[in-house]
Amino acid sequence: GENVEQHPSTLSVQEGDSAVIKCTYSDSASNYFPWYKQELGKRPQLIIDIRSNVGEKKDQRIAVTLNKTAKHFSLHITETQPEDSAVYFCAASPRNNDMRFGAGTRLTVKP
Amino acid sequence: GAVVSQHPSRVICKSGTSVKIECRSLDFQATTMFWYRQFPKKSLMLMATSNEGSKATYEQGVEKDKFLINHASLTLSTLTVTSAHPEDSSFYICSARLAGSVWETQYFGPGTRLLVL
Numbered sequence: 001g002e003n004v005e006q007h008p009s010t011l012s013v014q015e016g017d018s019a020v021i022k023c024t025y026s027d028s029a030s031n032y033f034p035w036y037k038q039e040l041g042k043r044p045q046l047i048i049d050i051r052s053n054v055g056e057k058k059d060q061r062i063a064v065t066l067n068k069t070a071k072h073f074s075l076h077i078t079e080t081q082p083e084d085s086a087v088y089f090c091a092a093s094p095r096n097n098d099m100r101f102g103a104g105t106r107l108t109v110k111p
Numbered sequence: 112g113a114v115v116s117q118h119p120s121r122v123i124c125k126s127g128t129s130v131k132i133e134c135r136s137l138d139f140q141a142t143t144m145f146w147y148r149q150f151p152k153k154s155l156m157l158m159a160t161s162n163e164g165s166k167a168t169y170e171q172g173v174e175k176d177k178f179l180i181n182h183a184s185l186t187l188s189t190l191t192v193t194s195a196h197p198e199d200s201s202f203y204i205c206s207a208r209l210a211g212s213v214w215e216t217q218y219f220g221p222g223t224r225l226l227v228l
Contacts, residue, residue: 032216034216034217036219041222042221042222043115043204043219043220043221043222044155044204044219045219046216046217046218049216089154089155098157098160099145099157099217100157101154101155101157102154103153103154104153104154106152
């Protein structure tokens, strides 16, 4: 089955700096890659996703890149703000009914 | 749009009792719902996939007789933790996928925190 690895496990940046979180996946059949943000005690919220037919997607300060050949994808957050502090999960979906999550990255943005 | 609710939000029960958790898609129909378990500071672990009108598909290592799943309608799936024990204490989160959607986007419920004494 699909195996998703996520790095780093913790990330601390200064407000205004950029943050990058990387994930790798094992199943070349995976074609959908969402990113979720989870604040403490709350539900994961979808922040951005990318499908395998594109290499990059951007939404304001958030962007995701996908390298299908290398089987890795990354989340980029620019101009970070304290409210970006949360745990971020990547996921990969190889087929219907099967999404695997990375271990999560705890992002802290220091004011 | 794409709102998923869960009830109850938290429950405390005695060891040996059963607990039912409901997951509802409020403004869309969900052919498929998913149940996850999350330990503190850990990732989401898929427990089972719930398909409307059919038996749930359980992940390896998840006891289907322990975690009963019913998906009786396109807007409701239930997870029953039977004969709960302290080791079942966890944060249980459901998610739902829009019926008929081509893509795999899942929308999560707010979670249920279960504490078994």
